[in-house]
Amino acid sequence: MHDKIREFIFENFLFNAEGSALDNDASFLETGIIDSTGMLELVNWIQETYGFEVDDTELVPENLDSVNRLAIYIDRKTQAATRVSG
Amino acid sequence: MLVHDYLIRSAERFPEKTALVHGGRRTSYSELLSLASSVSSWLRHAGVEKGDRVAILNDDPREYISSYFGILMAGGIVVALNTDTSARTLGAQISGCGVSAAITQAKFMGYLRDLGKGVTSLKSVAASGLKPSDAGDEGYALSDLKDAFVFPPGTPARSARADLAQVIYTSGTTGGSSAVTLRHSNLAANTASIIEYLKLGEGDSVMAVLPFFYSYGNSVMLTHIAAGGRLVVNQNFLYPNLILDQMAAEEVTGFSGVPSTYAILLNRSALRRYKFPALRYMTQAGGAMPPRLAREMKSVFPDVDFYVMYGQTEASARLSYLEPHELLRKAGSVGKAIPGVLLEVLDEGGGPVGPGETGEIVASGENIMAGYWREPEKTARVLKNGKLWTGDLARVDEEGFIYIVSRKSDIIKCGSHRIHPAEIEEVLAEHAAVHESAVIGVEDEILGEALKALVVLKTGYQCSRNELLQHLKALLPSYKVPQHIDFIPELPKTSSGKIKRALLKTPSAPGSPGSIGQRSQKEAG
Structure with missing residues (x-):
């Protein structure tokens, strides 16, 4: 999960730049890695890749503002979806 | 003043009154x-x-x-x-x-x-x-x-009023980066005019999300300090819901945004769940906003006045606005001149065009810049007899409402930024594999226009999209790095060698990105 998220971020926002370090706890808000339109791309990617709808109220730093937070959020949402469908 | x-x-x-709220301070x-x-x-x-x-x-x-x-x-x-x-x-x-x-x-x-x-x-x-x-x-x-x-x-x-107060760097109408110089009198005239038509007073407070270093954000800052109002500032739009929370908590009376601000609020925030009883008005400038977005904002907040506005850095910010009650009847119009400004739509000979005909918007008023910093020739191309030739083409209806048709220059309005393609093309040309390139604006639901680079590689060279992106990112601010890169075999040109940019924007045209984009990435990959 973490690797997949990192791969998307490196591919789209860091352009696979060599030597670019990205701490899994680094805040996107503070580091400026992602801008407001980049955040839209990220949310679209999450929806397409993991097959769930990101509700407008969920677009908050607690869910999205680092690789680790994204992983926890996606995990929680996909598990919830599994429970509903199961 | x-x-x-x-x-x-x-x-x-108002010595003890709050002028600024930022980050809880x-x-x-x-x-x-x-x-x-x-x-x-x-x-x-x-x-x-x-x-x-x-x-x-x-x-x-x-x-x-x-x-x-x-x-x-x-x-x-x-x-x-x-x-x-x-x-x-x-x-x-x-x-x-x-x-x-x-x-x-x-x-x-x-x-x-x-x-x-x-x-x-x-x-x-x-x-x-x-x-x-x-x-x-x-x-x-x-x-x-x-x-x-x-x-x-x-x-x-x-x-003195005639002394210069500010230089603002912008992508000017005549190409390249331009340093617009504004006198105290220019900024003061525009500030007074905006305060008048927005009816701003000491009881007003604005949610300021736009950067102050551009003329739109600059005018938001100046008008509120002049009126004795309050600036609630959060210039990071990564999480719009945080902005909306703050707007409600601070009971702001105003909000100013560019088209992409409103597109993001409507499409990617919980906007419709909020109520802002204190909110009196919203303003939009910084490029054409699809009338659909303005209508949607109006339907979400029917009691809030929505001002569509138009301007240029060269005019200290503002040139025209559409009265909020005309928003639906005159959808797509940028309204009429603000107080203290005269707007004319003229043909190339300097004569007025008839109703429905297209001409260039020419502005005069105390808000018009002194010129571009130490560039008299460049200044003379846009300032003639004290009037600003904006480079924006428009038509006027029989009631005098102005509708922008297109821009004469190649400037791309991407989000809140104005970007001249040459700034990016010059950096692309420095890459060893690049023969030539053209950067165009392509329609984008959120940004208004997204940047697309069409790149022709030198014979025998290979280069990937990511290599070019890394090159651009190293030399340019991130907002100037194109969202799209297509590799194409050649650029369509006129007989004099000028790139036919309009043709590049037409997907079906020969040599256009639509017809060759897919194969070229692989080839170049």
Whole structure:
């Protein structure tokens, strides 16, 4: 999960730049890695890749503002979806 | 009225009133004036004289605003710079208008130190967050300013209304980056006009999300300080719901955005779940907004006045607005001239066009710039007999409402930024594999226009999209890095060798990206 998220971020926002370090706890808000339109791309990617709808109220730093937070959020949402469908 | 008088007068009238809210911190008018006075004192101590250019490279609103007024109080000219920058851009801007002092933050000191020998004008730097021991001979830690140089407020340098107050870098209508120079009188005329038609008063407070270094954000800042209002500032739009929370908590009366701001709010926020009983108006400028978005905003907030506006940096910001009650009846129009401005739509010979015919918008009024910094020829191309030829093509209906048809120049309006394609094409040309390129704006639901680079590689060379993106990112601010890159075999050109940009935007045209984009990426990959 973490690797997949990192791969998307490196591919789209860091352009696979060599030597670019990205701490899994680094805040996107503070580091400026992602801008407001980049955040839209990220949310679209999450929806397409993991097959769930990101509700407008969920677009908050607690869910999205680092690789680790994204992983926890996606995990929680996909598990919830599994429970509903199961 | 001089521009710094706004702060001095509001501090006299409302000393304890909150002028600024940012990150949970509240700054009163008297505090803001005190900080500005300290900045002014430091600048005079540093040898800054009347008419000297002083840069602000600072994303802290409290420091930005106090520096802005402090520079003017010292008789200097504000050169407010985009903090999303690169060493190359910064070097060109600082040397371009001979900046002699800068007020910044420790995090930007790396850029300033990297400027190198090409930039000789910069003598003094004050930076917040800098340890005094790191400041060096010419640097000064901003946190110490207040204690070190306390002068009584109200002793500003003797500026006149005709003196220059500000330089704003923008992608000008005539190509390349332009340094627009604005007099005190230009900014004061525009500020008074905006206050009049938005009916701003001391009871107003605005959610300021736009950067102050562009003319739209600059006008939001100036109008509220002049009116004695309150600025609630959050210039990071990554999580719009946080902005909406703050708008509700602070009971703001106004909101200003560019088309992409409203597109994001409507499509990617919980906007419809909020109620803002205090919100009185919203403004939109910075490029054409699809009427559909304006209608949607109006349907979400039927009781809030929605102002569609139009302007240029060359006009200190504002030229026209559409009365909110005409929003639906005159959808797509930018309205009529603001108070104090005359707008004409003229043909190439300078005569007025008839109703429904297309011509160029020509503006006159006290808000029109002095010119581009030390570029008389470039200035003469747009300022003729005191009138500004905007480069924007428009038609006027029988009731006098103006509709923008297209822009004469190649400037791309991407989000809140104006970008000239040449700035990106020049950097692309520096890559060893690139033969030539053309950068165009393509329609984008959120950004208005997204940047697309069409690249022709040199024969025998290979280069991937990511390699080019890395190259661009190293040399350009991130907002100038194209969202799309297509490799194409050749660029369509006129017989004189000029790129046919309009043809590149047509997907079905021969040689256009639509017809060859898919194969070329693979080939070049």
